[in-house]
Amino acid sequence: KPVDVRTEGPLLWFGLFADYQTIAPEDVAALLPDPAGAWTGAPEPLIDRDTYDASLSRVLDLIAAGDIYQANLTFAATVPFVGDPLALYARLRSQAKAGYGALIDTGETRFLSLSPELFFALDGDTLTCRPMKGTAPRGDTPDADRALAETLAADPKQRAENLMIVDLMRNDLSRVATQVAVPDLFTVETYPTVHQMTSTVTAMLKPDCDAVDVLTALFPCGSITGAPKQRAMEIIAEVEHARTRGIYTGAIGRFDANGDAIFNVAIRTLAIQNGAATMSLGSGIVADSAADAEWDECHAKGAFVTARQRRFDLIETMAFDPDDGLPRLEAHLARMKASAQALGFTFDRHTARNELQAATFRLRGPRRIRLLLSPSGAIAIEAAPLPHSPAQATVAIVPLPVTATDFRLRHKTSARAFYDDARKAAGTFEVVFEDAEGFLTEGSFTSLFVQRGEALVTPPLRRGLLPGILRTDLLESGRATEAPLTRADLTAGFFIGNAVRGLIPAIVTVANSTDRRV
Incomplete structure (x- = not known):
C-alpha cells in the first residue's frame, strides 16, 4: 500500500557541480559570521500534550495488536528565532558535535542540519551505516552524567530498540550488499544535551549495485520509521498530525563522481524560511514506552538549539x-x-x-x-x-563588523562588545558604521542624522540599526525622514544623537573603508 507523500516542498532537491572543495573545520568557522548574531528560544511544539498522548496510545495499541514492533513518533515545532541564519549555524555547529551536519540554501529555505547520525557512507565497495536509537539526558554533575550514560548502555529497553533497528538495517543492506556485519553494538555517544546509543553496520556492495541502489534500498532510514518499515510508515502517516515531515528524517548528503557517497539522517535539522524557524522532534515507541518519558526525550533532543547560548540582558x-x-x-x-x-x-x-x-x-x-x-x-x-557631550563630536566611518541581519543591531542588549571595540579602535568620540553596500547605518551608541535644508534625514531600519528613541521621536514629529545615506551625504553637515545626549553636531575625522565584513 503506497504511503501518501504529498508535500508543499520538493521530494528531492539536488545540485550538480563540476567539483567541490574540502575545507578544514577551523577554516569553515572563519567563513561564518559571529555566532552571537542569532538568538533562539526553546522549540515550541505545534501539538498539545493531549494530542501527543493520543497518538502515542494509538501506536501502543497497534504494537499490542502485532502490527509493528516499533514506530518513530514525531511532531513539528516552531523555534523562536531572530538574527542571521548563518550566525545561528555557526553557533550550533561549534557546540553540537554534529559529525554529519550540513548547511543548504535552496534560495527559498535555509536548512541547518546538525545531525549526529550517519545514514550510510559508500567508500569504494565498503558500506557503513550507524543507526542511532536510544537516548538519555545529560547529568548536572560529572558523576551524575557518567551514571546516566552507563545506565543507557545497560538499559534493556534501549538495547531492544537499538537492536530492532540494527536488524532492520541488516535486512535492507542485504538487498544490495554481502558480508553484512555489526562490528560495534550499543555504543553510547555524548552530545551537549543528550547521550545517544549507536551501532555500526558494515557490508560489501554487490558488483552490480551503485550508490543510487543503496539509497533506494535503505531510504528512509529504519531508525526514524520503525519495524517492520512499511507498516510503520503507514501508521506514521495515520497518527502524525503534520501533513508531512518535510526535510526532517530525510537525508542530506552527496554523490561523488567516482561513485562514493555519504548521507546523514536529517535529524536535529532546522528549516528557516522568511525569518521563521521550524524543526521536528521524535522518539522510538515500543511496547513498554511511557508518554512522560517519550515527551521528555523529545524536548531533551531539541534543547541543543539553546544549549550554551550566550546570556545577555x-x-x-x-x-x-x-x-x-x-x-x-x-x-x-x-x-x-x-x-x-x-x-x-x-x-x-x-x-x-x-x-x-x-x-x-x-x-x-x-x-x-x-x-x-x-x-x-x-x-x-x-x-x-549624565555624560559630557562635546560641542562638536569627532566621528570615524568604519565597516559594519557584523551582518545586517544580526539581531543585536535591532535590539538594545548587553551583548554589545562589537560596538565598543569599534569605537575604541577608532579613537574618536563615536563611529558611524558603513555596511557592505556602502550605506551608513548608525553609531555605536547614537543614531545618525544628516541635515538637508530644514529637515533631518536618518537611515531606514532595513539597513540594520536600532530603532532609537530620539530617532523615533524626530520621525513621529515630522522633524526627520528616512532615506539611505552614504558618506558623501555627510558633507552638508550631520548630527549624531540619542535620548540621553540629544543631537550633537559631528565631523568626520577618520574614514576607513577597508576590511569590510560581509
Whole structure:
C-alpha cells in the first residue's frame, strides 16, 4: 500500500557541480559570521500534550495488536528565532558535535542540519551505516552524567530498540550488499544535551549495485520509521498530525563522481524560511514506552538549539531630570516590551515603571538611568551622572563588523562588545558604521542624522540599526525622514544623537573603508 507523500516542498532537491572543495573545520568557522548574531528560544511544539498522548496510545495499541514492533513518533515545532541564519549555524555547529551536519540554501529555505547520525557512507565497495536509537539526558554533575550514560548502555529497553533497528538495517543492506556485519553494538555517544546509543553496520556492495541502489534500498532510514518499515510508515502517516515531515528524517548528503557517497539522517535539522524557524522532534515507541518519558526525550533532543547560548540582558538608557522625571519613559518601556516579546524575555511593564519611579524618587540632580532586564524578568536599575557631550563630536566611518541581519543591531542588549571595540579602535568620540553596500547605518551608541535644508534625514531600519528613541521621536514629529545615506551625504553637515545626549553636531575625522565584513 503506497504511503501518501504529498508535500508543499520538493521530494528531492539536488545540485550538480563540476567539483567541490574540502575545507578544514577551523577554516569553515572563519567563513561564518559571529555566532552571537542569532538568538533562539526553546522549540515550541505545534501539538498539545493531549494530542501527543493520543497518538502515542494509538501506536501502543497497534504494537499490542502485532502490527509493528516499533514506530518513530514525531511532531513539528516552531523555534523562536531572530538574527542571521548563518550566525545561528555557526553557533550550533561549534557546540553540537554534529559529525554529519550540513548547511543548504535552496534560495527559498535555509536548512541547518546538525545531525549526529550517519545514514550510510559508500567508500569504494565498503558500506557503513550507524543507526542511532536510544537516548538519555545529560547529568548536572560529572558523576551524575557518567551514571546516566552507563545506565543507557545497560538499559534493556534501549538495547531492544537499538537492536530492532540494527536488524532492520541488516535486512535492507542485504538487498544490495554481502558480508553484512555489526562490528560495534550499543555504543553510547555524548552530545551537549543528550547521550545517544549507536551501532555500526558494515557490508560489501554487490558488483552490480551503485550508490543510487543503496539509497533506494535503505531510504528512509529504519531508525526514524520503525519495524517492520512499511507498516510503520503507514501508521506514521495515520497518527502524525503534520501533513508531512518535510526535510526532517530525510537525508542530506552527496554523490561523488567516482561513485562514493555519504548521507546523514536529517535529524536535529532546522528549516528557516522568511525569518521563521521550524524543526521536528521524535522518539522510538515500543511496547513498554511511557508518554512522560517519550515527551521528555523529545524536548531533551531539541534543547541543543539553546544549549550554551550566550546570556545577555535587555537595556534601556534614559535621562532623568528632577523637574521632568523620565520624559520618554513610555517609549523606552514600549521598546523593551517589543524586544522582550521577540526574544522570549519575561517583562512586566507595570513593575518596571514602579521600580524606576522608586529608584529616581530621591535623586536630586540629573542622572543617566540604565534599566536592565534579564531573560527571567529580573529588573536592575543603575544611576550615574549624565555624560559630557562635546560641542562638536569627532566621528570615524568604519565597516559594519557584523551582518545586517544580526539581531543585536535591532535590539538594545548587553551583548554589545562589537560596538565598543569599534569605537575604541577608532579613537574618536563615536563611529558611524558603513555596511557592505556602502550605506551608513548608525553609531555605536547614537543614531545618525544628516541635515538637508530644514529637515533631518536618518537611515531606514532595513539597513540594520536600532530603532532609537530620539530617532523615533524626530520621525513621529515630522522633524526627520528616512532615506539611505552614504558618506558623501555627510558633507552638508550631520548630527549624531540619542535620548540621553540629544543631537550633537559631528565631523568626520577618520574614514576607513577597508576590511569590510560581509
